[in-house]
Each structure stands twice: as structure tokens, then as C-alpha cells.
Amino acid sequence: MLPLTWGFLYPPKASKIKTIQRGTDMKDLEIEKYFKLEAERQNNGIELICSENYPSKETREAMASILVAKYAEGFPGHRYYGGCEYIDAVETLCIERLKKLFHTQFANVQPHSGSQANFAAYHALINPGDTVLSLELNDGGHLTHGSPVSFSSQMYHFVHYPLGNDGHLDYEVIKKCLDEDNPNLFLAGYSAYPYAIDFRKMRDLIDEHNKHSAVHCYFMVDMAHIAGIIAAGLCQNPCDYADLVTSTTHKTLRGPRGGVILTNDPEIAKRIDKAIFPYSQGGPLENIIAAKAVAFKEDMEPSFKDYVRSFMENTKACNDELARLGATVSGTDNHLFLLNVMKTYGITGKEAQLKLESVGITTNKNMIHGDTLKPSETSGIRIGFPAVTTRGCTKAQAIKIADIIDAVLKDKNSDLSAYKAQVLAITSTWKDVMEL
DSSP states (O other), rough: OOOTTTTTSSSOOOOOOOOOOOOOOOOOHHHHHHHHHHHHHHHEEOOOOTTTOOOOOHHHHHHHHHGGOOOOOOEEESSSSSSHHHHHHHHHHHHHHHHHHTSSSSSEOOOSSHHHHHHHHHHHHOOOEEEEEEEGGTTTGGGTOTTSSSSSHHHHHEEEOOTTTTSSHHHHHHHHHHHHHSSEEEEESSSSSSSSOHHHHHHHHHHHHHHSSSSEEOOOOOOTEEEEHTTSSSSSSSSGSSSSSEEESTTTTTOOOOOOEEEHHHHHHHHHIIIIIIIIIIIIOHHHHHHHHHHHHHHHHHHHHHHHHHHHHHHHHHHHHHHHTTOOOOOOOEEEEEEEEHHHHSSOHHHHHHHHHHEEEOEEEEEEEEEOOEEEEEEEEEEOOOOHHHHHHHHHHHHHHHHHHHHHOOOOOSSTTTTOOOOOOOOHHSSSSSSS
């Protein structure tokens, strides 16, 4: 494997405040400056955005490999360019590893992103103008699940089911919406849902609905957020129940940024391939596909299951400590939880995000169930521990992080610099982000 070409951008640990000390052969000094600053920000900060993670050094080396220089439109054995014999071997290996990881018969590893995967999935299953039933966006849906600003709602007719009064999925409400809206596609998969999902129950509801409906309803799952938990066998595998499953590879799977699509239906598999190429994408990013293959191998190691257990434990520990301190939190069964900062601290999610960022804790504002504020403000923030657990965060540190969050959000002073030392005391014990 070639050396990581930008691995020089971060020095060995020398102090609690980590700074760039090494020289570089990079010629573009303007870009190099921002590489260094971003590495410093990540190393000295606590990254609690639940959709972010740190891929391994080997995965990053694959992204920087010579495969970046090869055009390979088409699929293994059926390319539009010559010289693809080794590219075919890499992509085939990636496909086989992904199928083994999620126990499926067919997989497409070419989507450039989760949004691209969803675009192709819709095209493979339904026609423009068809009806899609998905979760209300303010309750934890995704932009590509019917947002007015997304292609999804402009190409298809989206209707939505709400969460129950307790913020959990209400399967009776889903059943009612299936019968009333008569959709062509039912979509499960969420960007801010902290609880377990019963995919088997959803399959049963859809099968029962299809018995008396003139319109066949497909079942699609976007498992992007919980894919790593599924791969570790710590929750239900939607691939056992859905007609089609999409995912990203960079969240809990801890791989490169990209997307994948899986199915056990051979006819749907053919339609997926056509929906990716030539319909929606050209040449695949074979260096990223190689990195996906590396990550999938890592995800099959016993240590990955231990890692998933750890970030779930850390997430719960932080949630529970905030609850002990009097905060209104969602609770959690997975890698994230929601903190109602408006109810707890009298500030918006945007204000909370900015306050925490000023001391080195990165979160994101997020709508919560029943939110009355607009998406640019929100009443909550979303918190998750996959990234910091990759760096070595312990349960005791997760509890300490909750204490810092609570103190910062309660503090009415304009100068919050004193909390930065507490953050650095934690991050100084973690692995260097350039050496993971």
C-alpha cells in the first residue's frame, strides 16, 4: 500500500494543545495551511456529530491510491474502457465483502453518496409521480426522504407518517397511513431516530396491506445511520425484510464517504445497476470503492463489534448523565440521542451548537419531535459517540463530556474559555486523528 500522501500534516503528541510542527513537501501552501488547521481542530476537539467518523489509516491510503487515475464506466466484466482487469478485481472483492457483511445476494458499491444511492433506488422501484410514504422530516427524516428542496419531492409524491406522542415509531399509525395513502413505496430509515426499529413488523404491515391494495407497495430501508450496528449484529438486519436497502459507508461503518445499495431480489438488482449506470452516474470512483472494500474487511473483524458496543455504551452514558443533571433527553438504543436545549436551557439548538463549538465540542442543531421552531433554529441538538469512540473515548469520559455540555449550556457568561481546558484534558488522552 502506498504511504498516505498527506500523513505528514499532523505531528506526534507533544502537549495537550496539539500544533503542527513538521515540515512538508507539499507545494500548494495555501491548501496545506487549511489541512493543518483542520487536523488541529479535529485533534483538539470533541466530535459529537453522530454522522461523522474517522476511517482507518489503511482506508485513507486506499482513497489516495493510484486507482484514482482509472476510468471504469460500467461494471466488472462489462466496462466501456480497456485496462480494467485489476479494477474489476477490486470492485468484485468489494461487492463480495459487502454481501457477506449484510448477508445479501446482490450489492452495488458504485453510488458516490447516500443521496445518489437513494436517487437510484427510487428510480429502480417506482415511476416519477408515484407516492412514497416516509417519516415526517421534522421527526427525523432525511432531505432525500421528501424535503421540498430535494429532488425527491420534486420527482415523486411524498406523504408522511408521524412519530407517536412519545417520540417512538407508532406501527398502528404506519398501518393507517399505508391504507389511507396507498403508496407505491414505503420508506424506513432515519437521520435522528434514537430508538430500535422493528423492520420485521414493517414487513408484515406492508405484506398485509399488499393483499388488499390494487397498488403494490415496495419496502425500502435507508440504513445509513445504523449500518455499523447492523453489521455488528446488534440490531435487526433490514436486508432480511426490505425489497431494497441503501446506506452510506462513512458513518457507523467507519469507511470512506460513499454509498451502497443491497437487495436479495435478482430483478431489482438489475434495475439498480441500470439506475446507477448509465442513468445517474458515469465513471465510478474506484479508489473510493477500494477504500470501501478495506473498511468492509475491518467491519467483519471481531474488534468492530466491540467498538460498536462501546460507542452505544458511551452514547447511553452521556444521555443518562444529562438526564441525571435534569436535562430533557430522548434516551437511546443506538448511536445517538436528542437533547432538548430549549426546554432544558431556554436556548435554541443553533445557540447551543455555537456555544459548544466555542469550547471545542462539535454538535449539530436538530429538530425534535413536536418542534415549533424552524429548521435553521431548532429546539434541540443531536449527539452521538461513534467518532470519539474511534479515537478512544471511555465511558467515564462520556459522562465527563455530559457534565461539560451541561455546564456550558447553563453558563450565562460570554467568556467560556475556561471550559476549553477541560475539553483538552480529555482529547489529549485520545489517539491522533492522523494515526488511526
